[in-house]
Amino acid sequence: MDGKPYIAQRPKRADGRRNYDAILAAARKAFETSGADASLEDIASQAGVAIGTLYRHFPTRASLVEAATRDGLENLVAHAQRLAAGPDPLDALTEWMREAVVHFSTFRGLVGILTRSMYDEGTPSHAMCAAMHRSGADLLHAAQAAGRVRPDLTPEELFDLLSGAAWVREQAASGRDSSPRFLQLVLEGITTRED
Amino acid sequence: MDGKPYIAQRPKRADGRRNYDAILAAARKAFETSGADASLEDIASQAGVAIGTLYRHFPTRASLVEAATRDGLENLVAHAQRLAAGPDPLDALTEWMREAVVHFSTFRGLVGILTRSMYDEGTPSHAMCAAMHRSGADLLHAAQAAGRVRPDLTPEELFDLLSGAAWVREQAASGRDSSPRFLQLVLEGITTRED
DNA sequence: CCATCAAGCTGAGGCTACCTCAGGATAATT
């Protein structure tokens, strides 16, 4: 019924690529200062481009957000695989969660978009989110297999906790960041106790 | 510098009260189905009232949200005082947190508004949020005094955890609610272990 | 019952942002 979500692609023509890049740069800046609902017309004019051009490359706001966050999330997935090769599965998991929280809260409104994308296939960010889900689940299972994390914790629950931390971080835009402590409390809560 | 935030008041004239009530009812319904950014013009027309009338009673969106959630939060504070008189401080705290999560996530966008209000005095909801903060802090301190909750947990951190749970609940609008499990994990994490 | 008037109501209108589309421009290709 519903076609696949549109995923923005860097155009082949030189002028197209130039504008595509300029829009993406302007969008990243605008999202960081004004959140995910920044004005698209501002972004276009900041990129020195007409509004129609923005819509040509990014027909929906979601497709623009996806393109603006793609690289960061790709790195996150790659880092998960590197961490999985390390010696301590719990360290790997905690380190990854710390990093994930930062990427999830790059700008106000992103956590909500990503958590919605995680289970909604009709969304541009879904593919990337699903990849992250797998990465996180792998790290979790390894930590559980090593007996370091309570075995009844599901990946979905882990992402709930992670999203909560990221959301808290998002809110504290102009204050100090309380997400490290949030994550610490959560992690101490889900690890197995053996002292 | 900045004057006190405007707090909506039920008017004295009969026609004013009628409209005030109708707007509040329409607003509650609209917020629940469309979130905190529901169209004010829709709310007005749903209440059978011109847009100017809505703005007369509720000059800002925040003042309307405050009025729409006032009762629920008042009850929450009252319930905290009742619970504080109970025998088990930990039970009281967990029960109250469960209830708070529900009230905080009455509609999409509310948690964000309330957590911002909690520390921002220029906000209509601030007074009510500060009262809740006291209620929660009291219950927390009692549970800590009884040695049931880790003593290094601050009220602010408690509210971060609580808000995280409420936010997760908010997101899962049309799915099953994962906040009870979230809260369970958090609570098991912050209680002292003595088994 | 009436006069008075503060309180309340209305909706047009200016503003901003979203998004579309018909017509024009241009990079790539042959």
Next chain:
DNA sequence: AATTATCCTGAGGTAGCCTCAGCTTGATGG
């Protein structure tokens, strides 16, 4: 140089926000 698919533009329709000048009406005192 000609062709053409790709790309660009910006006016314009739609929707929501919010204000304000002018009108209406409930409450009050006589």
